[in-house]
Amino acid sequence: MKMNAVVLEKHQHLVYKQVPIPALKPGEVRIAVKYCGVCGTDLHIVYDGSLRYPHIPGHEITGVVVEAADEEGDGLIGKEVTAYGIIGCGHCIHCQNKDYSKCQSYTFVGAARDGGFAEYVNYPARNVIPLAGLSLRSGALIEPTAVTVHAIRLLREIPKSSVVIGTGPIGLLAAQALRAMGTQDTVVVGFSDRKAELVRSLGFGFVNCTKESVAERLAARGYADGVPAVLECSGQVTGLNCALNAASPGGEVVMVGIFESDVLLDAKACHGILRKELRVFGSWISSHSAGQNDSDWCVAMDLIRCGKIDTEQMITSEIELQDVPAALEQLHSARGADIKTLIHV
Ligand SMILES: [Zn+2]
Numbered sequence: 592m593k594m595n596a597v598v599l600e601k602h603q604h605l606v607y608k609q610v611p612i613p614a615l616k617p618g619e620v621r622i623a624v625k626y627c628g629v630c631g632t633d634l635h636i637v638y639d640g641s642l643r644y645p646h647i648p649g650h651e652i653t654g655v656v657v658e659a660a661d662e663e664g665d666g667l668i669g670k671e672v673t674a675y676g677i678i679g680c681g682h683c684i685h686c687q688n689k690d691y692s693k694c695q696s697y698t699f700v701g702a703a704r705d706g707g708f709a710e711y712v713n714y715p716a717r718n719v720i721p722l723a724g725l726s727l728r729s730g731a732l733i734e735p736t737a738v739t740v741h742a743i744r745l746l747r748e749i750p751k752s753s754v755v756i757g758t759g760p761i762g763l764l765a766a767q768a769l770r771a772m773g774t775q776d777t778v779v780v781g782f783s784d785r786k787a788e789l790v791r792s793l794g795f796g797f798v799n800c801t802k803e804s805v806a807e808r809l810a811a812r813g814y815a816d817g818v819p820a821v822l823e824c825s826g827q828v829t830g831l832n833c834a835l836n837a838a839s840p841g842g843e844v845v846m847v848g849i850f851e852s853d854v855l856l857d858a859k860a861c862h863g864i865l866r867k868e869l870r871v872f873g874s875w876i877s878s879h880s881a882g883q884n885d886s887d888w889c890v891a892m893d894l895i896r897c898g899k900i901d902t903e904q905m906i907t908s909e910i911e912l913q914d915v916p917a918a919l920e921q922l923h924s925a926r927g928a929d930i931k932t933l934i935h936v
């Protein structure tokens with residue numbers, strides 16, 4: 592049996608082709624993919640290097656469970672679902688605590704094993720989450736939303752005011768998730784004016800840090816000392832400098848954006864970590880386990896379900912599976928112009 596898939600055959604070489612449908616391993620289910628979001632990580636895998644070739648990227652999926660290897664997944668057959676990409680080693684202390692993002696030897700669907708740029712993808716049944724009425728289209732945004740929920744939950748408390756650095760999908764979802772979880776005022780910092788209107792229409796302040804002083808704009812908004820929590824979602828050194836400068840004394844800076852090169856911080860920003868006694872820490876993906884009702888994924892689903900996260904405004908294009916190689920090439924060359932591209936399978 593064969594399926595259509597988008598395969599990364601070698602470095603930067605994506606091909607739409609037929610491949611064998613992968614066999615189910617014990618405990619797994621097969622999902623007929625309906626939507627798969629394109630993530631910055633997918634572009635990274637295609638254009639900066641993959642752990643393996645040939646490889647099928649994609650981890651922001653929704654679909655319908657069509658087959659189960661055994662009784663573990665039998666109850667999921669026919670259900671509309673999404674799935675959590677981290678498959679923990681199952682043995683370490685973090686896996687035992689269901690804190691899978693801290694497992695140091697997990698497998699990630701769409702990275703170390705084949706993902707959702709295909710008609711079918713296999714997941715362990717315990718990673719599969721029924722959409723329970725949420726649409727297949729909105730459901731594709733649960734994974735990136737859960738990434739932001741995870742970062743926000745690492746903060747000491749939900750801040751009254753915050754700054755989010757970056758206007759990609761994670762930055763825009765983070766600002767919305769903060770508001771949904773209780774933050775009253777969020778300023779989003781971007782590196783161009785491309786997303787200014789959208790950010791303002793979502794109800795947030797916007798500063799283009801290449802043109803204006805973030806400190807001055809924050810002071811004008813009543814935050815002369817900065818804000819108590821900053822989420823760095825750009826993965827750029829300018830963004831991290833900005834984040835450190837925007838945090839108030841005793842504040843927290845969460846690093847969410849993935850850095851792809853060495854980081855040399857400004858002396859002033861670096862000094863601020865000490866002088867302001869900042870708490871600077873990282874956040875990695877998200878956590879979920881079957882039956883865990885308060886996981887990052889469950890919170891993310893609730894926020895989308897009640898409309899506090901506007902998924903439709905985040906989805907800027909929808910493409911078909913065969914268009915993926917050309918569309919990714921375009922996304923890569925015009926990085927940042929789009930928000931979320933969904934692949935419709
Ligand atoms: Zn993602």
Ligand SMILES: [Zn+2]
Binds near residue numbers: 679680682683686695
């Ligand atoms: Zn583990």
